[in-house]
Amino acid sequence: MKPGKIGLTNLLLLALLVLGIITAVLLVQLKTGLLPQASSPRATQGAANRSTKAEDALLKTPAMTTKAALSKGLQDLNGTDVGTVTEGLTENSQDAASF
């Protein structure tokens, strides 16, 4: 080949080089965003769950027709240990210590 002359082979190889670089750049930048199929926005479910639970609780709580039923309601309220809602926090902190 004479100096300064660009042959067809050289052009093809140059095109191949450019194509390879472009492909490499695109592949490196490609991100995969996989989510488990069963995943769902828990926060938005909260209100719906709560509404269902309120209805269930009302069905489970019998209508009060006597003063004794009121007393039983009071006993029920006083006997409910609210502290149980935070019982898992210590274990959570232990698990989170290694993050």
Next chain:
Amino acid sequence: MITSMVMNLAKVLVLLTLSTSLVLAAAPSPRPHPTSGVMRSCEARVNAINMRSSKMVDQAETMLAKFGSIAARAQEFYTSKVVSKGITVASYDALVSDVQTQKSVAEAILNAASSDLANFSCQSGNPKAQLELFRQDMLSTRAALKTYRQSVINLVKGIHAATPDSL
């Protein structure tokens, strides 16, 4: 001619290899791959925390519903049994209003806790900080539930005190 082509091909291959290596090296370091040990370990911990925390939120929601149902039944009793006998509780409206207010407060804090939990994952910037937010909101939920329960107790006690023993 053939020698020249082979030489050119070799040069291009070397260039291609070098350029690909440079591009790969310049690319930003990705997050830990889902199959990597660090990521798998993180996800296992997150799953355990999520399960435990969901139970806590669930329990708080059940409690919220229980207090609400007792308050609703007490109000029904007041309207249908007590008022119908010509007896009224002077502070009834204020007591009911307080129950509603405390319920709204507890619900709002519980919503915040649920939201913290929804944003908690290995992909979030700082899972530890996110979990701390959840912890604080659950502690506030506990306090709000206690206040809500007390407001329902006050309402039931008010109605109870005004109710004649014959009922």
